[in-house]
Amino acid sequence: MKKRTRFAIFLIFLFAFFAMTSCDRATVEPVAADPAPLPEAIAEVTARGEAAAKVLMERLGAQLKGAIESGGPVAAITVCQQVAIPLTTSAGAAFEGVTVKRTTLKPRNPANAPDEHDRAVLEAMAAQSPPQPVIRWEDGVAHFYRPLLTQEVCLKCHGDPATFPKELTEALAFAYPADAATGYALGDLRGAIRVTVDLP
Numbered sequence: 001m002k003k004r005t006r007f008a009i010f011l012i013f014l015f016a017f018f019a020m021t022s023c024d025r026a027t028v029e030p031v032a033a034d035p036a037p038l039p040e041a042i043a044e045v046t047a048r049g050e051a052a053a054k055v056l057m058e059r060l061g062a063q064l065k066g067a068i069e070s071g072g073p074v075a076a077i078t079v080c081q082q083v084a085i086p087l088t089t090s091a092g093a094a095f096e097g098v099t100v101k102r103t104t105l106k107p108r109n110p111a112n113a114p115d116e117h118d119r120a121v122l123e124a125m126a127a128q129s130p131p132q133p134v135i136r137w138e139d140g141v142a143h144f145y146r147p148l149l150t151q152e153v154c155l156k157c158h159g160d161p162a163t164f165p166k167e168l169t170e171a172l173a174f175a176y177p178a179d180a181a182t183g184y185a186l187g188d189l190r191g192a193i194r195v196t197v198d199l200p
């Protein structure tokens with residue numbers, strides 16, 4: 001194949017890629033709702049979403065830190081397994097008309113798998129650098145998605161599996177046989193906190 005032909009094919013693929021990603025993004029932009037939400041509604045949902053996400057991150061972060069300090073990552077797996085979902089649910093219950101979920105394109109716990117709308121949002125977020133919060137509007141509710149980036153401490157359990165101690169690999173395989181949540185690098189989008197807010 002001639003060099004110029006190869007270059008032309010490359011350009012077509014590049015164009016198709018950008019066309020696809022920009023369409024995806026348009027479907028999840030706050031203004032995609034009809035009628036478009038008022039600025040006050042956007043501000044209200046953002047404030048409530050950030051508040052609930054903050055509560056969850058503080059509570060989960062404290063549990064994770066305490067568990068790693070006292071028993072290392074293997075013991076912390078058991079703690080995560082027992083407390084992560086109840087803590088997520090209770091972070092929503094702390095606010096009226098709010099429910100909270102954590103989700104990701106590569107779940108460790110199948111209970112955190114994305115639905116089709118979550119997936120579209122996560123894919124659009126992953127294409128942004130850095131990922132930004134997204135609001136998805138529905139009849140009567142708004143879903144506020146807060147991106148979760150991979151920090152240094154997360155790599156202990158979500159990084160390159162080749163760096164994991166043997167006991168950790170075994171504990172993960174036992175508790176999460178379908179684990180997809182490894183192979184992340186620092187700063188990667190690990191997932192999102194989804195805060196669903198009832199609209200008045």
Ligand code: HEC
Pocket residue numbers: 064068072073074076077080081084085102103104106107108109110112148149150151153154155156157158181190191192
């Ligand atoms: C001690 C090991 C460990 C560390 C460190 C850790 N996680 Fe996890 N993570 C888990 C386990 C176990 C689960 C599955 C249990 C759950 O949360 O539902 C999980 C689940 C998650 C989920 C829910 C989606 C899924 O894959 O099921 C997200 C999001 C997440 N972790 C993000 C993070 C972030 C961000 C950090 C760093 C701030 C982090 N984790 C650090 C062990 C860990």
